[in-house]
Amino acid sequence: MTPPGPASRSRISASDIASAIVRAIESGERQPGERLVEADLCLRFGTGRQAVREALQQLKAAGVVEIVPNRGAHILAISAEQAILTLEVTELLFGLAARSAARRIAAGADASSLERAVAELEACRDEGDAASYMHARRHLFGALAHIAANPELTRSLDQARVHVMRGQFGFAMMRHEHAGELAQVGKLVLAGQAAEAEAAARAYVERIRHRLETP
Amino acid sequence: MTPPGPASRSRISASDIASAIVRAIESGERQPGERLVEADLCLRFGTGRQAVREALQQLKAAGVVEIVPNRGAHILAISAEQAILTLEVTELLFGLAARSAARRIAAGADASSLERAVAELEACRDEGDAASYMHARRHLFGALAHIAANPELTRSLDQARVHVMRGQFGFAMMRHEHAGELAQVGKLVLAGQAAEAEAAARAYVERIRHRLETP
DNA sequence: TGTCAACAGATTGTCGACAATCCGAGCGCT
DNA sequence: AGCGCTCGGATTGTCGACAATCTGTTGACA
Incomplete structure (x- = not known):
């Protein structure tokens, strides 16, 4: 608390x-x-x-x-079904955030916050720790939203209950391989590869969703 | 008020x-x-x-x-640039709403609210009236969100500022041809054609966005 | 004349108290 | 014993009042 x-x-x-x-x-x-x-x-x-x-x-x-x-x-409790529905929305929003951020970085936007988030994620990948992974993930989301500079997107991502789901579905979201996947998304964004970054972001969310759909 | x-x-x-x-x-x-x-x-x-x-x-x-x-x-005032960014999010959400609703109708969900909204839109198309078009559009959004049965999506659509933009950008959103386009989206959803409905929904939003981008 | 300080008005931020409501326990009746 | 009723405790909903803060104006002074 x-x-x-x-x-x-x-x-x-x-x-x-x-x-x-x-x-x-x-x-x-x-x-x-x-x-x-x-x-x-x-x-x-x-x-x-x-x-x-x-x-x-x-x-x-x-x-x-x-x-x-x-x-x-x-x-409120979140049923697995509701979590899947939430992730359907998250997939779109996260993908858009990655795409927009990549475009803006290619156009010269400040990337330092994202670089820090990626470094934090890579550190997590090696010596994984639940709390620090959560922290790094939140940082990545924040950095992407910040760089994307889309207020509506920032608000929607903020209010998405993704973060809350971890209390109930941590088992599906906490695998360490995800830290690497997320870091990869960040790297694609940093490279300014909009389409690839969006695809990777959506794939990341979709994979979590599939894991919930087929337990 | x-x-x-x-x-x-x-x-x-x-x-x-x-x-x-x-x-x-x-x-x-x-x-x-x-x-x-x-x-x-x-x-x-x-x-x-x-x-x-x-x-x-x-x-x-x-x-x-x-x-x-x-x-x-x-x-708050919404600049044209912000309106475009908002519509980038709306495009995704509206498309997802259309796709999900179409799938659920194909699976036998209750479609009466959507039928009413479509009828209302078609009436607007013929004897256009700004206020009643706004009303009908809101009904269509509400019906799609209701049928899609995705709480997260409903919340995001509700909180999107689409409706507010009309005060400043009504000129771009109020053309009567849009009533026909929206009705077409509704019909595709009613027919259960998920992919087509999503594409039509996104095209509808994209067209408005383009009109803002190139005045 | 220009600048700064103090004042008055208006508006928000916060606290405390009371009324309204609901849940569960205890009691009497059948 | 089973059932319905009443009462008490706890919690929320709402109102009113006061303190804190800001804006615009007035007036004095260099």
Whole structure:
């Protein structure tokens, strides 16, 4: 959960609480079905109910929790079927992010964030560690979205529940060979090969999806 | 704006306010850059500030407004460049919606909502009217998302700012020939022709995008 | 005349309290 | 024992008020 929250100064905002909860779900610290009681979260984050309620609304919009009137919020479980449907969308978005980023890098955009993410992934591939792989993957997504410079795409990728799925489907997503695949996507983007990068990105997501479809 | 809000009973909720504001932007009643003052909205909708603030947060997540601390919310303008980027995402999502819906209809899903939307579009094509075309288009999107039965896709399409763009780029999106094109997409979906429906859907969005790219 | 500081107004951010609602326990009745 | 009802605890939904912050204006001074 890590109450500290944001980077440094300023108050703890609703977005900080929301992403902290998402990370807690990712890490398995909080389980699907679990209730999220406002008062608890207020104590945990040391903030008022207003901020907590806003965070819960954001999570509801993102499809992470369900809020039933007068009953509060609880973490939604994702069925394998829903995970597959989510990955259908992710495949498109991730592919577009790779393609756009590759084009912009070919046009001279700043690639340093992506280079760092790729290096991080390659380090993970060798001495794999679940948490650091998650971290690196998030960095890669962030770098691609940043370089693609498409606000709508960034928003859609952010709100996609890909990250949340790891709590339940980590077994399928955590194989170490994926770190290498992702790094390969990053390298193609860095090389400015738009079509190849998009294909590799989609193939990466599709492979995870197939693994869910045929257990 | 239409304060009445939702279908019938129950309180006016944040989502109702948010969609009312979106419709007001669509219709040109509210302009980009305009400030959205909480107290004003409270009076207009007859609700407390809490609901209004939640609505503004939703609009912020959807990229419709920007909220600067202690300054409040104002409606974001969409540049032509941003509109094109948004349509790049929309093209993928709309195509996936058409493909998935077609597959599910071929598998026996209920198609009545889509049939109604297509009929509505064809009526618009003959006696075109801006507002009713917007209405019909929204119905078609909703029907496709409903039939596709992909929660992630539904959410992404909902939050896409396609609808908002009309306030600024109506000139490019409102041509009447589009009603016919959209109806054609609906018919292909109804026929269960997944690949053709996806191609038609993507072509529809791409055509609008090209019109923005080359004015 | 130009610049800076202080002030007034307006608006948002946050807190506390109360009302509304729901779930589960306990009790009486059949 | 089984069933329905009432009550208590807990939690959420909503309102009002106050503090914090920003903008635009006024006025003094170089």
